[in-house]
Amino acid sequence: MMLNRRQVNLGLASLPMLAHRAARAEPEYPNRPVRLVVPYDAGGGVDAAARPLARALSEGWGQPVIVDNKPGADSIIGTGEVARAKPDGYTILLGILSIVQNPHLRAKMPFDTLADLAPVVQVSTEPLYLVVTKTLGVTTPAEFIDLARRKPGKLSFGSWGNASTGHLLLNSLQRKAQVDITHVPFKGMGVAVQTMIAGDLDSAMVPYAIARIGLETGKIVVIGAAGPTRSPVLPQVPTLEESGLQGFSRAQWMGLFAPAKTPKSIVDKIAKDVTAALSNPALVSWLAQGGASPAGGTPEAFAHIVRQDSEYYRELIKAANLRLE
Incomplete structure (x- = not known):
């Protein structure tokens, strides 16, 4: 059957309407688990x-x-x-x-x-928090770095494994501050903080949930935060950038x-x-x-x-x- 021009034009004119109806028929996301x-x-x-x-x-x-x-x-x-x-x-x-x-x-x-x-x-x-054992007698990142310079290779730093974020930040800290701190990898930061509480580890970079465990014992001190701003949960703790350590704002x-x-x-x-x-x-x-x-x-x-x-x-x-x- 041959279509005349008027029929063709009417068919073409209806295409946008059909497309609109098809789009409306598309189920809204999400429509299943x-x-x-x-x-x-x-x-x-x-x-x-x-x-x-x-x-x-x-x-x-x-x-x-x-x-x-x-x-x-x-x-x-x-x-x-x-x-x-x-x-x-x-x-x-x-x-x-x-x-x-x-x-x-x-x-x-x-x-x-x-x-x-x-x-x-x-x-x-x-943020991650730089924590130290209270027995070190330091309360700021500057004091911690000064102690590390006076005791090269003697202070220890725990992380949740080789090439973990904590390990990478320690490595950056050592290069920027020109200090030598011994890295001790653990299978998890819960084990590391318990080792700190026992007095067998000097420092670590940990999330708040882990830092809180040490804070509750009174044997661990939080001295800095790696992040762009102070945290609402520990607003009294300055960022490492505020303390003069550049490159720790992520x-x-x-x-x-x-x-x-x-x-x-x-x-x-x-x-x-x-x-x-x-x-x-x-x-x-x-x-x-x-x-x-x-x-x-x-x-x-x-x-x-x-x-x-x-x-x-x-x-x-x-x-x-x-x-x-």
């Missing part, structure tokens, strides 16, 4: 943050948000699973700084972190990532909804108990932080000449 991958063990710090966040998002979305622990290889196993997942917003990752450190520590990675993952939103920020963070080709509309919605959830007083209070502050914001703002921290830790790792295989 969302999997939140935590690349660490259940019961750890990242998992503990994932649980209340998942509950808040589930309530807002009206869909289950299922926390799925995929530990192994310093977060690489779980992170890689998300990098390879279908980019539809139904598999997302809760990551921390190791996500930008690992590519610079390892010669081979099973994925390209910056190319295969899309930063969605920063969830929280938290905060620790947790944030959500999605597979790289996830539609921008979905990435934007997750960021918007997470930011709204982070204004919930109960969630703010829960984060504060662990020493963290809610963040939120846009995907673009978080992507900027990820790129900056990738470069920051690339330089620290290169200067320290550290590699993991």
Whole structure:
């Protein structure tokens, strides 16, 4: 059957309307359960943050948000699973700084972190605290550095493993202050702080939840914070930058990532909804108990932080000449 020009024109004119109807028929995200991958063990710090966040998002979305622990290889196993997942917003990752450190520590990675993952939103920020045993008799970073200079190689510094954030910051501190402090790696900072309490370790760089354990015993003193500003939970503690040590203004963070080709509309919605959830007083209070502050914001703002921290830790790792295989 031949169509006349009028019929063709009417058909063409109806295309935008049909497209609009098709778009309206597209189900709104999310319309089924969302999997939140935590690349660490259940019961750890990242998992503990994932649980209340998942509950808040589930309530807002009206869909289950299922926390799925995929530990192994310093977060690489779980992170890689998300990098390879279908980019539809139904598999997302809760990551921390190791996500930008690992590519610079390892010669081979099973994925390209910056190319295969899309930063969605920063969830929280938290400084690390420089803590020392009270028996050292120092109360400021300057006094600690002066003591280290007078006792080269005699003071010890604990971290949660070789090439961990604490170890990298110690290495930077030693270079900038020109001191020699002995690094002692532990399997976890809980063990390290107990060793400090027992008097067998002099110092460490730890999160608030760990520092608090030592503070409660009265045997540990917090003398500085590695971050851009003072923390609301310990406002009396100056930043290391305030104390004259430059290069310690990068905060620790947790944030959500999605597979790289996830539609921008979905990435934007997750960021918007997470930011709204982070204004919930109960969630703010829960984060504060662990020493963290809610963040939120846009995907673009978080992507900027990820790129900056990738470069920051690339330089620290290169200067320290550290590699993991």
